[in-house]
Amino acid sequence: xxxxxxxDQTLINARVxxxxxxxxxxxxxxxxxxxxxxxRLMNGLYIQRQAPMLRIAVPYGLMNSVQVxxxxxxxxxxxxxxxxxxxxxxxxxxxxxxxxxxDILAELAEVQMHAIxxxxxxxxxxxxxxxxxxxxxxxxxxxxxxxxxxxxxxLHPEFAYLPRKFKIAVTGGPxxxxxxxxxxxGLHMVKNAAGEVGFEVLVGGGLGRTPVIGxxxxxxxPKRDLLTYLEAxxxxxxxxxxxxxxxxxxxxxxxxxxxxxxxxKRVEAEWEIIRSTELALTDDYIAKIQGYFEPHPYAAxxxxxxxxxxxxxxxxxxxxxxxxxxxxxxxxxGYRAVVISLKPHxxxxxxxxxxxxxxxxxxxxxxxxxxxxxxxDQNLVFAHVAAGDLYTxxxxxxxxxxxxxxxxxxxxxxxxxxxxxxxxxxxxxLGVAEQINEKFDDLDYLYDIGDIKLNMSGCINACxxxxxxxxxxxxxxxxxxDYYQITLGGSSREDASLGKIIGKSVPQADVADxxxxxxxxxxxxxLEDERFIETVRRIGVAPFKERVYAxxx
Amino acid sequence: MPLLINRAVxxxxxxxxxxxxxxxxxxxxxxxxxxLFAQHLEQLVNAEGKLGVRINGDQALELLLQHLDALSLVxxxxxxxxxxxxxxxxxxxxxxxxAGQIRAEGDVTRDRLDHMQRCGFDAFAIPxxxxxxxxxxxxxxxxxxxxxxxxxxxxxxxx
Numbered sequence: 200x201x202x203x204x205x206x207d208q209t210l211i212n213a214r215v216x217x218x219x220x221x222x223x224x225x226x227x228x229x230x231x232x233x234x235x236x237x238x239r240l241m242n243g244l245y246i247q248r249q250a251p252m253l254r255i256a257v258p259y260g261l262m263n264s265v266q267v268x269x270x271x272x273x274x275x276x277x278x279x280x281x282x283x284x285x286x287x288x289x290x291x292x293x294x295x296x297x298x299x300x301x302d303i304l305a306e307l308a309e310v311q312m313h314a315i316x317x318x319x320x321x322x323x324x325x326x327x328x329x330x331x332x333x334x335x336x337x338x339x340x341x342x343x344x345x346x347x348x349x350x351x352x353x354l355h356p357e358f359a360y361l362p363r364k365f366k367i368a369v370t371g372g373p374x375x376x377x378x379x380x381x382x383x384x385g386l387h388m389v390k391n392a393a394g395e396v397g398f399e400v401l402v403g404g405g406l407g408r409t410p411v412i413g414x415x416x417x418x419x420x421p422k423r424d425l426l427t428y429l430e431a432x433x434x435x436x437x438x439x440x441x442x443x444x445x446x447x448x449x450x451x452x453x454x455x456x457x458x459x460x461x462x463x464k465r466v467e468a469e470w471e472i473i474r475s476t477e478l479a480l481t482d483d484y485i486a487k488i489q490g491y492f493e494p495h496p497y498a499a500x501x502x503x504x505x506x507x508x509x510x511x512x513x514x515x516x517x518x519x520x521x522x523x524x525x526x527x528x529x530x531x532x533g534y535r536a537v538v539i540s541l542k543p544h545x546x547x548x549x550x551x552x553x554x555x556x557x558x559x560x561x562x563x564x565x566x567x568x569x570x571x572x573x574x575x576d577q578n579l580v581f582a583h584v585a586a587g588d589l590y591t592x593x594x595x596x597x598x599x600x601x602x603x604x605x606x607x608x609x610x611x612x613x614x615x616x617x618x619x620x621x622x623x624x625x626x627x628x629l630g631v632a633e634q635i636n637e638k639f640d641d642l643d644y645l646y647d648i649g650d651i652k653l654n655m656s657g658c659i660n661a662c663x664x665x666x667x668x669x670x671x672x673x674x675x676x677x678x679x680x681d682y683y684q685i686t687l688g689g690s691s692r693e694d695a696s697l698g699k700i701i702g703k704s705v706p707q708a709d710v711a712d713x714x715x716x717x718x719x720x721x722x723x724x725x726l727e728d729e730r731f732i733e734t735v736r737r738i739g740v741a742p743f744k745e746r747v748y749a750x751x752x
Numbered sequence: 753m754p755l756l757i758n759r760a761v762x763x764x765x766x767x768x769x770x771x772x773x774x775x776x777x778x779x780x781x782x783x784x785x786x787x788l789f790a791q792h793l794e795q796l797v798n799a800e801g802k803l804g805v806r807i808n809g810d811q812a813l814e815l816l817l818q819h820l821d822a823l824s825l826v827x828x829x830x831x832x833x834x835x836x837x838x839x840x841x842x843x844x845x846x847x848x849x850x851a852g853q854i855r856a857e858g859d860v861t862r863d864r865l866d867h868m869q870r871c872g873f874d875a876f877a878i879p880x881x882x883x884x885x886x887x888x889x890x891x892x893x894x895x896x897x898x899x900x901x902x903x904x905x906x907x908x909x910x911x
Contacts, residue, residue, distance in 0.1 A: 206896045206908065207896075209895060209896050210894055210895075210896035210898075213893060213894040213895060213896070214894055216893070217893045217894060220893075221863065230863075234833060234861065234863070237833065237834060238863055320834065320836075350898040350908060351898060351899060351907070353898050354894060354897070354898065354899075355898075355899055356839065356866070356867035356868075356870040356871050356897075356899065356901060357836075357839040357840055357843055357867075357871050357899075358836070358839075359836065359839070359864075359867055360833070360834055360835065360836025360839065360864075361836055362836075426907075434840050434843075437836055437837060437839070437840050438809070438837055438840050442809075442834075442835060442837075472847075473847075476900075476905065477900050477905045477906050477907060477910050478899075478900060478907055480909070481909055481910065483909070484909035487909075
C-alpha cells in the first residue's frame with residue numbers, strides 16, 4: 200500500500216497543528232460558531248445528538264495492521280472502546296471530546312492517517328472496489344489511481360468551498376462493488392479499441408433526496424489526462440453549481456438542469472485549456488505510485504493447502520457455510536479473499552470494538568500480509584488468505600464474534616446510525632435492524648433467500664444508500680412516530696437502478712413482518728436460481744405491494 | 753478595513769466609485785462595480801487612470817477576461833465564506849496572464865487566506881473585527897502542496 204514520504208508526513212503534521220490552532224481560537228471565541236463549523240467539518244468533526252462525532256479517513260478502504268491497532272488504542276483512550284465503519288469506507292468515533300480532537304489527529308498522523316475532508320462541502324474520500332487487485336477479470340488495479348486522486352484532492356486550494364460535498368469512486372473492471380454510478384463522478388477502468396487502458400467517466404450520480412444514476416460524459420479518457428479532466432469538471436461545478444439551496448447544490452442537479460450535452464460541452468471547453476498544463480500526469484509519477492501496489496509475496500506452495508481445506512470443509516458444516524458465504528475467489532491459485540462480517544447478531548452494523556480491532560490487526564499480520572480493507576457495505580476484508588489458513592482464521596474470527604456467515608444475505612445490511620446518534624436523522628434505525636435480525640436469525644432461511652441487499656437510512660440524506668438496495672428502508676417521522684418507507688428493486692452494482700416505493704410507510708413494529716411478506720412473494724414467484732433482484736425486475740413491484748397492503752380479514 | 757498586501761497592512765490608494773461620482777473621477781485610479789463596467793465599457797477602458805473592477809460569482813468573468821489589458825485590479829467579492837466561486841475566478845484570471853492586483857473582499861477571514869493566495873489573490877480586505885496581527889501567520893501553515901498554484905503551477909509530481 201502507499202507509504203507516506205517526508206512531504207506527505209509534513210503535510211499531515213502541519214494540518215494537525217493548523218487544526219489545533221483553529222480549535223484553540225474557536226474555544227477562545229475568536230472564530231464564530233458558523234465559521235468553525237465549516238472548519239471542523241472539513242476535518243471530519245460533527246456535533247451530533249449526544250456528542251461530537253469524528254470521521255477518520257480510510258483512503259480507498261485500505262489500512263495496515265499498525266493503523267488498525269492505533270484505531271483500537273484511540274477508541275480506548277478517547278472514546279468508548281468501539282468504532283463504526285461507514286459506506287465511504289471511513290471509520291467514525293461517536294464520543295470524542297472537541298478539545299481532544301487535535302490530540303487524536305496527532306496520534307493518527309503518527310500512523311499516516313487523518314480526518315481531512317471526511318465531511319464538509321469539499322472533495323471527499325475516494326472509494327473503490329474492496330476486491331481491487333485480486334479479481335481475475337480486473338482490467339487494472341484501481342488503487343494507484345485512487346491514490347493519485349487522493350493527493351490531488353487533499354487540501355485543494357480552489358475546491359475547498361464547493362456548492363456541496365463531492366464524491367468520486369473508481370472501479371478496475373466490469374464489476375462494480377463501489378456504487379460508482381451513484382457518485383458525483385464514477386470512473387471505470389476500460390480498454391479502448393486500440394487496447395489502451397483508460398477511464399470511462401460518469402458524472403452527476405448521487406443519492407440523498409433526489410437519487411440519480413450518473414450519466415456518461417466520456418467514453419474513454421487517457422490515463423495522463425485524469426487529473427486535468429477531473430479539474431475541468433470540478434471547475435465547471437464550482438462556478439455553476441447552485442449555492443442558494445443545499446438540496447439542489449449537488450452536481451447531479453446541475454447536470455440535469457443543463458443537460459448532459461451542455462454540461463459536457465462546458466467541461467470539454469475548460470479541459471481544452473488545461474489539458475496540456477503541468478497537471479497532466481507523467482509516466483514517472485504513475486509508475487511510482489503503481490509501485491506501491493505491487494502484488495504481495497504470495498507463497499508458491501499455497502495451493503498445497505487446497506486439499507487440507509477440502510477435508511476441513513467436508514468435516515465442518517459451520518465452516519463450510521462461512522466459506523461459501525464469506526470468502527471469494529482470488530486470482531492467485533491457493534488464495535481466497537475473506538469478508539469479515541461486521542454484522543453480528545443484534546449488534547449495530549459496522550461497529551467494531553477495540554478488542555476486535557486489535558485482534559483483527561494481529562490476524563492480518565499472521566494471515567494477510569498485515570493488510571485490512573474496509574468495504575462500502577460496512578464489513579472488513581482480508582484479501583489474501585492462503586487456503587490452508589482459512590480454517591484457523593475462521594476459528595479465531597468465530598471466537599471474536601466476527602465470523603457470522605451472512606455476507607451478501609439479508610442480515611448483511613447497510614445501516615446508518617440513525618436517530619440514536621445522528622442529529623439529521625428523523626427515525627431510529629438500530630432498533631429496526633435488531634428487529635430484522637431477530638426475525639431472520641435462521642441461517643438456512645437466509646441461505647435459501649440467497650443474495651439480497653437490504654439497506655436502511657434514518658433520513659432522506661440516504662447515508663445507507665437505501666435507494667440502491669434490493670430492499671430499501673427509509674425512516675420517516677410521522678407526527679412524532681417512526682415510520683418506514685419501503686423501496687424495491689434498487690441496485691448499486693454495474694446494473695445500477697433506483698428502487699421503487701411500494702406504498703405508504705409502515706409503523707416501526709411492522710418492518711420485519713413487512714420484509715417477511717416481501718420475501719414470501721419472492722419465494723413463491725422465483726424461477727429456478729433466480730435472485731431476489733431478478734424476480735423483482737421480472738414481475739415488478741405490484742405483487743409485493745398487493746401482499747404487503749392486503750387487508751387482514 | 754485593513755488591506756493586506758504582501759503580508760503587510762497598506763493604505764488603499766484606490767477609490768471605489770458608483771454611478772453618481774463616476775464622471776467626476778473617471779480619470780483617476782478607480783474601482784467600479786461590474787454593472788458600471790459593463791455599462792460604460794468603452795469610456796472606462798479608454799480613461800486615463802488605472803482601472804479596477806469589482807465582481808462577484810453571479811457575474812460574468814468572461815467580460816473581464818476580454819478586457820484584461822485595460823485592468824489593473826480585480827476585486828472579487830465573497831458574499832459568504834462558504835462561497836468558493838472566487839477561488840476559481842482568481843485562478844482563471846492568473847492563468848489568462850493577468851498580472852494586476854486580485855483583491856479578496858467581503859467575508860474574508862484568516863482561515864481562507866492561504867488558499868486564496870495560492871489561487872492568485874495578492875490583496876485581502878479584512879473586516880476590522882476579524883483582523884489582528886496574528887493573521888499574518890495564516891500563510892504557509894501547511895508548507896507542502898499537492899497541487900500547483902498561481903505562483904507555482906507544478907503539482908507535487910513535477911516539483
